[in-house]
Amino acid sequence: MNTQEALVAYRKNQNNPRVLAVSNYSALLLGLETLVCSRSPRFEWAGALLNKESLGRAGEFGASIIVTELDSMLGRECVSLLGGESEFSIVALQGSATEAQIDEAVRKGLKGVVQKQAPNEVLLRAILAVHRGEHWLDRLVTSRILRGLTGESETSSANLLDRLTKRELTIYHAVIKQVGEPIRKLACELHISEHTLRNHLTAIYAKLRVSGRLELLAFARGEQNTNPVSEDNSYS
Numbered sequence: 001m002n003t004q005e006a007l008v009a010y011r012k013n014q015n016n017p018r019v020l021a022v023s024n025y026s027a028l029l030l031g032l033e034t035l036v037c038s039r040s041p042r043f044e045w046a047g048a049l050l051n052k053e054s055l056g057r058a059g060e061f062g063a064s065i066i067v068t069e070l071d072s073m074l075g076r077e078c079v080s081l082l083g084g085e086s087e088f089s090i091v092a093l094q095g096s097a098t099e100a101q102i103d104e105a106v107r108k109g110l111k112g113v114v115q116k117q118a119p120n121e122v123l124l125r126a127i128l129a130v131h132r133g134e135h136w137l138d139r140l141v142t143s144r145i146l147r148g149l150t151g152e153s154e155t156s157s158a159n160l161l162d163r164l165t166k167r168e169l170t171i172y173h174a175v176i177k178q179v180g181e182p183i184r185k186l187a188c189e190l191h192i193s194e195h196t197l198r199n200h201l202t203a204i205y206a207k208l209r210v211s212g213r214l215e216l217l218a219f220a221r222g223e224q225n226t227n228p229v230s231e232d233n234s235y236s
Contacts, residue, residue, distance in 0.1 A: 017131040018044040020063035020088070022078045024051060028093075032067055035120055043127070052077050059087055065127050066090045070097035070105055070113070083109025084211075089130045093123070102141055106214070112136035133183040135214060160219075163207040171200050175213065176220040 021032045029048045036045045046063040049055060055078060058066065066082065068075040070092045079090055083105070091112035094102060102113060111130040114123050126136040164172060174190060187197040201213075210216050 016042055016044055017065045017127050018046045018061075018063045019065050019067055019127065020046040020058060020061045021048040022055070022058075022066055022068040022074065023048070024072065024074050025069070028069065035123070039124065043124070049078075055081050058082055059085075063088050065131055067123075067127070068092050069116075070094040070101055070110075071116075076101060076105065079105045079108050079110050085109075091123070091126050091130050091136065106137065106141060109211070113138070113141060134180055160208050164204060168200055168204050168207070171197065172204055172208075172216075172220075175201070176217055179217060 019032070019036050021029050023029050023032075029050075033045055033048070036043045046061040049058060052074060066078065066088050068078045068090065070076060070079075071094060075092060076097075079092065082088070083090055089111040090109065091114060092105065092110055093114050093116045095116035097105075106113070112126045112135065114126045114136070129136045161169070161172075171190060174186060178186060178189075183194055183197060187194045190197065192200075205211060205216065208216065208219055210219050
């Protein structure tokens with residue numbers, strides 16, 4: 001196993017979030033480092049990246065969470081370049097970013113948004129939630145994203161659902177009925193391992209042409225509006 005593979009394995013096996021900061025604002029970096037280190041061992045500090053050129057080294061730090069800021073060009077470039085990576089999830093602080101910039105970042109894979117003026121505890125809770133596989137977005141952001149995604153869908157959702165196996169369909173309905181539930185809890189209720197659930201979700205996302213749980217919810221809303229389902233239908 002090479003160094004990169006070892007780091008990926010480390011990230012997957014750790015229970016505590018390991019935080020990598022991306023910013024060219026030294027005061028923010030110092031504040032984040034102080035906050036994370038003050039909560040050790042519940043949180044771990046991985047280090048910091050200061051410019052766009054260094055983003056290619058993000059995978060070398062063994063981080064599970066990246067914290068950046070949407071107000072800066074570097075933060076938005078971080079989301080654009082790394083938001084789609086499965087190795088880590090991104091939480092961003094925002095103060096002056098526009099709604100369009102926030103929404104675009106979420107579409108590119110940003111998992112959490114925290115206001116800069118929010119208490120430190122809010123940021124820590126967001127990091128923990130995202131580390132568990134959840135999203136940390138306010139209702140307005142989620143609503144805008146869902147409306148946009150639903151409106152963009154032109155493919156018949158019913159035809160796409162036909163691609164799912166019986167087991168995948170069961171998992172699909174379990175996920176959309178329990179929005180925001182951690183992967184661990186969903187897997188427990190479905191009586192399968194987290195690894196197996198993630199494999200099923202990867203297949204479901206590919207077949208339904210979505211990139212994650214947020215787009216899956218948008219897909220489901222569009223499907224329900226087009227093809228109402230009676231209450232007595234069973235998906236098991």
